[in-house]
Amino acid sequence: MDSIQTTIKTLLKTPTQIKSPSQAKQIHAQVIKNHSTFTSDLLSLYSKFNLLPESLTLFNTLQSPSIHAFKPLIKCYTSNSYFFESLKCFVTMRRMGIHPDHNVFPSVLKSCTNLMCFKFGESVHGSVIRFGLEFDVFTGNALLSMYSKLQRFSALQVFDESPERTAFDQSENVLHHSYKSYPEVSQNGRNPSALSHMSDQDRRNVPMQSVRKVFETMPEKDVVSYNTLILGYVQNNMCNEAMMMIREMGDAKLKPDAFTLSNFLPVVAEYMDVWKGKEIHGYGIRHGFERNGFVINGLIDVYANCNMVEDSYQLFCSLSERDCVSWCSMIAACVKNGLFDEGLSLFRQMLSENVKPVPISCSSIIPACAHLTTLPLGQQLHGYIIRHCFDDNMFISSSLVNMYAKCGNIKLAKCVFDGMKHHDLVSWTAMIMGCASHGYANDAIFLFKQMEMEDVRPNSVAFVAVLTACSHAGMVDEGLTFFNRMVTHYDIAPDFEHYACMADLLGRAGKLEDAFDLICSMPENKTASVWLPLLAACRVHKNVDLAEKVVMQISKLDSDNVGAYVLLSNIYSSVGRYKDAAKVRHILSKKMNKKEPACSWIRIGGKVHAFIAGDESHSNYDGIVNALDILFGQIDKEGYVVDH
DNA sequence: GTAGGGTTAG
Structure with a gap:
């Protein structure tokens, strides 16, 4: 009997020899059979394999659990995404007067991060300092991750009032006494009044300044510390700083790993930096990351943003196992590049391979239905969304509003919009644009004003939507008011689309000279297409002189613009100048030979x-x-x- | 102990 006890004890003390959950269970069986009491060691073993039910069964047999029993259970809760239970367990442990050690804090901090428990997380940080563990590299990394995520939300004031988080933030602060010991981090970014005078860029910098402080105080930093900071910078839109960190990493003789690459790739994608993308791709291949799903998915996105969707597809095909994210990246790559049919066929292929759509898959594919105006498919997806309770997702709802409007069913678009709990800028814009394109200008303007009243700041796209509404309904004064409001009140520089709307609006109302002057006042990026609506208006109002001036402008920008010559010829005909019309048609026939037919x-x-x-x-x-x-x-x- | 994909544009 003693020899079996000794064997069990030896095995449990050297857990690296135990390679599978079934071996762990066999040892547990032996422990029961031999009436041994190695509960904490067994718990550690189960925790190593993330076996939560087994860990709980064991834990519940203990009368007074020690730190050695709490540690693995807290870790197991966190690894299985039971973050609330993990924190409850931690609080119970502290109430029993048990001191946490360096193994407990990373799991607890991760739970705080995932539950967005900012105040509680700060008090845990206080506790870390109180127990002298702030220099532990694992704990430090968990703190970096927590602050870079939670302070971002806090600084941008988009905290929601989740009941779980509030419960922790308001009541269970058994550790709150130590909160005061770390004021620098806790103060930054939490006070809205302190942030109100800052620019958006400054507001983004706030959380990262605090994270950087934590980073600087860490005596030992490893690859994870750098990766965490890089991700923080990337997610706070501080791309240059992220790049600097990669350099600093090299100075510290640490090599970028797959995490570094996949954390940084979104920056490359956003800036459409194909050469940097290829450089990272090459580094990935040289260092054996060419099979890493995170790196490949990041690269799929980079190539898609650089209009190299075929390269994205090659990478997608190179994946031996495709998870939901890889499918979604490839589908989004197609949709971004206007390959809607290909996106839909990939979506079908994904379903046939039994990969279930998640909310992000739905919001990626619905725009394809909208562009192709395939209402039946869009409705099938909507059914799936309702059945799987994805309908409270803002991204999905906005894309549904747009899809129904584009497919001609404005009533259903409004129905989805009205059913949303909250509206953000994109959902408001989708609905305003829907009303505008269906000719409901007054509704569009009403919605725009309502959006402003609800303190949602319109952006350039929202103004395109409301100006479109004014233009379709010939509401000149309203259009001019919105255009001026955009520039003076919101400090938004008018873009090509805004000028096109205004020129169309003024042109339709017969204010042709005003429209001409407005387009001439465009600072840059003038294209032939911004002039075309004015040319059409010249035809309606039979203004030949201005039409000739406009065609002159168009030919400077695009000498082969067939549409402009067709319109000019029609304008000549409409005022009886048939010879001029014939001349233009002659020029046109020469140009048509050069053009590919529509x-x-x-x-x-x-x-x-x-x-x-x-x-x-x-x-x-x-x-x-x-x-x-x-x-x-x-x-x-x-x-x-x-x-x- | 660190990671990815998504909505609006005359």
């Missing part, structure tokens, strides 16, 4: 039918011509003069 297409019963101007090759060409004749006949009957 193509339109329609999908019927899963088959795509394409049409090119002058093309008579469709198998049902005669039938189509007959149908058109009937339609033109009906149009004539109703008194509408067809405008050729």
Whole structure:
């Protein structure tokens, strides 16, 4: 009997020899059989394999658990994402007067981070200092991670009032007495009045200044410390600082690992820096990270943002195992590059491989349905979203509002919008744009004003939406007021789209000279297409002189713009200047030879039918011509003069 | 002990 006891004891003291959960369970069976009492050691073993139910069963057999029993249970709760239970366990342990050690704090801090328990996290930090563990590298790294995530939320004041977090922040502060011992970190970024005078960039800097302070005080820093700080900088939009950290890492003789690469890749993607992307890709291959899913997914995103979606696809194919994120990255890569059909077919392929869509998959694929105006598929997805309770997700709801509006069902768009608990800038904009494109200008303007009243600051896109509404409804004064408000009140520089809307609005109202002057006042990025609505307006108002001036401007920017010449020729015809019209058509015919003809297409019963101007090759060409004749006949009957 | 993918644009 003694020899078995000794063997069990030896095994439990050298847990590296135990390689699987089933071996751990076999040892547990032997412990019970031999009436041994190695509960804490067994708990550590179960915790090593993240076996929560087994750990709990063991823990509950203990009358007065020691630190050695609490430690593995807290770790096990955290590893299994039971963060609230992890903190409750920690509080119980402290109430029993048990002192935590360096193994406990990383798990506890991670739980605080995930539950967004900022105040409680600070008091845990106080406790770390009180127990003299602030120089432990694992604990320090957990603190870095906690502050870089929680202070960001706190500084930007988007904390929600989750009941779990409030419970901890308000009541269970058994450690709160030590809160005062670390005032520098706790004060920064939490006081809204202190932040109100700051610029957005300064507000972003606040949390990272505190994190940097924690970093500087760490006597020992490892790759994880640098990676955590790099991620913090990236997530706080401080890209240069993130880059500097990679350099500092090199100075400290630490090599970037897969975490470093995947943490930094979003910066490369955002800046569309294809050369940096390739450099990182090469480094990844040389250092054996070419199979790391996080690195590959980051690179898929980089190449997609650089319009190199085929490279993204090659990487996607190189993955031996594709998880939900890799599918989603590739689908998003297609959708970003306008490959909507390919995105949808990947989505179907993902389902056929039994990878279940998560909320992010839905918000990536719905825009493809919106662009392709495939309402039935969009509705199927909406059904899935409701069945899986994803419908309280802002990203999904906004994309649904847009999808229904684009597919012509403004009522359902409004229904989704009204069903949302909160509205953010994007959801307001999607709804305003929906109303604008359906001709409900007053509703769009009302929604815009309501958004402003709810303290949601409109951005450039929201102004495009409301100006579109004004333009469609010919509301000149309102449009001018919004345009000026955007510049003077919100300090937003008008973009191409805003000028295009305004030129269209002024042109339709007959204020052609004003529209001309407005476009001339555009500081830069003038394109031919910003002039085209004005040219159309010149035609409606039969202003030949201005039309000629406009075409001159267009030809400077794009000498092959066929649309402009067609319009000019029509304008000449409409005022009886047929010779001029013929001249323009002659120039046009030369230009047309150089241009690829435009193509339109329609999908019927899963088959795509394409049409090119002058093309008579469709198998049902005669039938189509007959149908058109009937339609033109009906149009004539109703008194509408067809405008050729 | 550290990591990824998403919504709005005449």
